[in-house]
Amino acid sequence: MDVFLQTLVAGILKGGLYGLIGMGMSLIMGVMGIINLAHGQLMMVAMYITFVCFTYLGLDPYAALLITMPALFLLGALIQRYALNPLMEVESLLPENQVLMTVGIGMVLTEIARFIFSSDYKSVQTAYSSSSFFLRGISFSVALTAAFFIALLFTGFMFWFLLKTDLGRAIRATAQDKDAALLMGVDAKRITILTFGIGSALVAAAGTLLMPIYYLFPDIGSPFTRKAFVITILGGLGSTVGAIFGGLTLGLAEAFGATYIGMAFDDMIGLLIFILVLLFLPSGFKRLTKI
Amino acid sequence: MKGMKGSAVWFMGCLVLAACLIAGYPGQAAAADPLKVGVVLPLTGKLAKFGEIEQKSFLMAAEEINAGGGINGRPVQLIIEDTTGKPDVGRSAIEKLIAKDQVLVVGGGYSSSVTWASVAVAQQRKVPFLVNTGSADNITEQGWEYIFRLNPPVSEYPQALHSFLKETAQVKTVVILHENTLFGQSGSKEFMEQCKNFGLEVLMKEGYEAGAVDFKPLLVKVKAQDPDLVYMISYVMDAALLMRQAKELNLNPRLFVGGGAGFTLPEFQANAGEASEFVFSATLWTPSVPYPGAREYYEKFLDKHGTPTEYHGAEAYAAMYVIADALKRAETLTPEGVRAALAETDMMTVFGPVKFISYAKMTQQNKLPTFLVQWIQGRLETVWPKEVATAEPVYPFPRWDKR
Numbered sequence: 001m002d003v004f005l006q007t008l009v010a011g012i013l014k015g016g017l018y019g020l021i022g023m024g025m026s027l028i029m030g031v032m033g034i035i036n037l038a039h040g041q042l043m044m045v046a047m048y049i050t051f052v053c054f055t056y057l058g059l060d061p062y063a064a065l066l067i068t069m070p071a072l073f074l075l076g077a078l079i080q081r082y083a084l085n086p087l088m089e090v091e092s093l094l095p096e097n098q099v100l101m102t103v104g105i106g107m108v109l110t111e112i113a114r115f116i117f118s119s120d121y122k123s124v125q126t127a128y129s130s131s132s133f134f135l136r137g138i139s140f141s142v143a144l145t146a147a148f149f150i151a152l153l154f155t156g157f158m159f160w161f162l163l164k165t166d167l168g169r170a171i172r173a174t175a176q177d178k179d180a181a182l183l184m185g186v187d188a189k190r191i192t193i194l195t196f197g198i199g200s201a202l203v204a205a206a207g208t209l210l211m212p213i214y215y216l217f218p219d220i221g222s223p224f225t226r227k228a229f230v231i232t233i234l235g236g237l238g239s240t241v242g243a244i245f246g247g248l249t250l251g252l253a254e255a256f257g258a259t260y261i262g263m264a265f266d267d268m269i270g271l272l273i274f275i276l277v278l279l280f281l282p283s284g285f286k287r288l289t290k291i
Numbered sequence: 292m293k294g295m296k297g298s299a300v301w302f303m304g305c306l307v308l309a310a311c312l313i314a315g316y317p318g319q320a321a322a323a324d325p326l327k328v329g330v331v332l333p334l335t336g337k338l339a340k341f342g343e344i345e346q347k348s349f350l351m352a353a354e355e356i357n358a359g360g361g362i363n364g365r366p367v368q369l370i371i372e373d374t375t376g377k378p379d380v381g382r383s384a385i386e387k388l389i390a391k392d393q394v395l396v397v398g399g400g401y402s403s404s405v406t407w408a409s410v411a412v413a414q415q416r417k418v419p420f421l422v423n424t425g426s427a428d429n430i431t432e433q434g435w436e437y438i439f440r441l442n443p444p445v446s447e448y449p450q451a452l453h454s455f456l457k458e459t460a461q462v463k464t465v466v467i468l469h470e471n472t473l474f475g476q477s478g479s480k481e482f483m484e485q486c487k488n489f490g491l492e493v494l495m496k497e498g499y500e501a502g503a504v505d506f507k508p509l510l511v512k513v514k515a516q517d518p519d520l521v522y523m524i525s526y527v528m529d530a531a532l533l534m535r536q537a538k539e540l541n542l543n544p545r546l547f548v549g550g551g552a553g554f555t556l557p558e559f560q561a562n563a564g565e566a567s568e569f570v571f572s573a574t575l576w577t578p579s580v581p582y583p584g585a586r587e588y589y590e591k592f593l594d595k596h597g598t599p600t601e602y603h604g605a606e607a608y609a610a611m612y613v614i615a616d617a618l619k620r621a622e623t624l625t626p627e628g629v630r631a632a633l634a635e636t637d638m639m640t641v642f643g644p645v646k647f648i649s650y651a652k653m654t655q656q657n658k659l660p661t662f663l664v665q666w667i668q669g670r671l672e673t674v675w676p677k678e679v680a681t682a683e684p685v686y687p688f689p690r691w692d693k694r
Binding site: 002003006007010011013014017114118119120121123125129130131132139141144210213214215217218219223254255256258259262263264266267 | 337500512541564
């Protein structure tokens with residue numbers, strides 16, 4: 001029973017963080033209709049900023065959220081404005097080219113990080129990095145628990161933002177039908193820039209929250225890009241709240257798979273679920289939510 | 292027009308030639324035909340860190356060799372190719388070194404999976420390859436006459452541990468955790484066999500995907516088994532996370548032992564912090580090993596790069612000297628001649644004595660003792676064998692909740 005509960009807790013906590021990673025990608029997917037394959041790399045940039053803040057300014061990772069999120073918002077907005085939008089202007093180009101562009105951006109970010117920080121492993125050792133508290137014999141990692149609740153907070157905020165604000169509505173309108181949104185006077189270009197910025201800021205939050213418990217090196221981005229992709233599909237392309245469910249599903253699947261099948265099959269289990277969802281729930285968990 | 296074209300070709304030719312010369316060994320004039328030595332290492336990708344340590348060590352050794360007159364008056368030129376840590380890229384890297392650069396001999400070979408893919412190419416193309424890191428046993432079990440290995444195979448990493456357990460410990464049950472790679476699988480399988488020979492009961496053996504965020508589900512299972520010994524074959528950051536989460540779960544075996552690779556690096560200690568305290572590890576080399584030049588090499592590396600080196604670096608540094616020695620003795624400067632000279636190697640390096648012999652199922656394999664180290668008060672102390680120990684081993688492992 002203890003093993004079961006511990007697994008459940010591990011899966012849920014990790015799932016919250018996964019949801020946060022997937023949410024940004026999902027949002028970008030919904031509005032631009034492209035998969036952002038630099039997503040994990042953007043997270044890596046945020047992690048390096050967190051690392052620098054901690055090491056050189058003595059700033060706690062939770063405080064660094066206030067720096068990494070705006071910084072990545074800006075970086076994301078600039079990428080959309082100067083690297084992705086120009087590709088839309090060209091008639092002959094397919095949307096696939098934007099995807100290829102994000103792959104390139106991801107590589108560039110990785111190599112810039114390698115150039116500045118070398119391939120060395122870096123980590124942030126806070127007082128709570130390996131501390132945990134016990135509830136009825138079940139160990140909860142302090143940092144992961146905090147990350148989980150902050151992830152929930154952001155999800156709630158996004159939910160409210162997309163449903164209740166004009167800007168949020170404009171984003172949803174663009175996602176649903178770009179031409180119609182244009183006719184209604186939505187400035188679609190501005191919306192795409194904004195969306196990419198928000199998506200980057202969300203994954204920045206995930207990276208910063210992960211920093212106290214994980215570690216960092218330039219190539220850390222691509223495995224997370226892969227995970228974000230799976231989560232996005234699970235959540236139903238373009239659904240932000242679906243992404244949280246997608247993240248939880250993946251977190252739980254990995255945890256239970258690790259405990260009851262074998263940790264070596266971690267990735268396989270995630271991908272198996274991915275295939276099953278594609279087959280039987282083509283729209284992911286999107287049908288469960290409005291946005 | 293024709294003249295234009297001709298001169299353009301001529302100009303391009305000069306450019307290519309200049310590029311070749313510039314790409315050659317830095318810090319030396321364009322000397323008469325240097326001896327080309329190929330090196331395959333991961334310089335990008337997730338293994339890049341160790342690849343870089345090895346690259347720096349290779350270059351350092353080559354520089355010293357060239358400063359000391361090179362190979363009978365001719366300089367060594369290292370051509371280092373990036374394998375990115377992927378077997379397919381590793382194959383094409385060594386292909387390029389052999390076909391395009393026509394190197395006499397290949398060194399490096401980091402990561403069992405990549406090395407396994409590359410040695411086959413070297414054997415096929417009849418160019419000697421001195422492997423200095425890839426440690427899966429099967430690499431030297433094929434009877435391939437062009438493949439030499441400087442480092443012990445992964446199955447021998449726990450040698451020192453076994454003698455330590457025999458003398459001091461009362462360990463009966465073992466859990467083996469390993470990364471799910473050729474290195475991890477091969478090492479854990481061998482260790483499991485050896486445990487049986489030692490009369491230890493293996494309660495559980497499980498692999499995991501390297502780079503995982505959360506090892507708790509795995510460690511919970513270990514805790515339920517309550518073993519005396521937890522043996523882990525992991526790279527540095529997985530190692531740190533495993534120990535940190537073992538502390539979080541309050542998992543208390545009699546001892547934690549790392550099977551080489553990640554547990555001896557400064558980054559492990561930096562990342563695991565208190566959770567690294569009293570962890571044992573098998574290792575192939577520490578700066579305090581009783582071989583001439585080992586400590587000097589460590590100091591030189593630290594001076595030059597400002598970061599410490601470790602056993603991978605020592606392997607690379609020693610490999611360069613072994614290659615240079617073979618080149619000096621080669622009767623003909625062809626891959627064939629270098630192969631014959633390598634087979635006759637009998638020398639001392641910072642990594643220990645080198646002699647390529649056949650034993651068990653292996654051919655052209657160097658045989659070396661291994662060591663047991665332990666993190667004590669944040670320092671990596673050699674604790675076994677006793678002759679080279681720098682500290683007394685702390686045993687059994689003090690419980691997390693009693694510290």
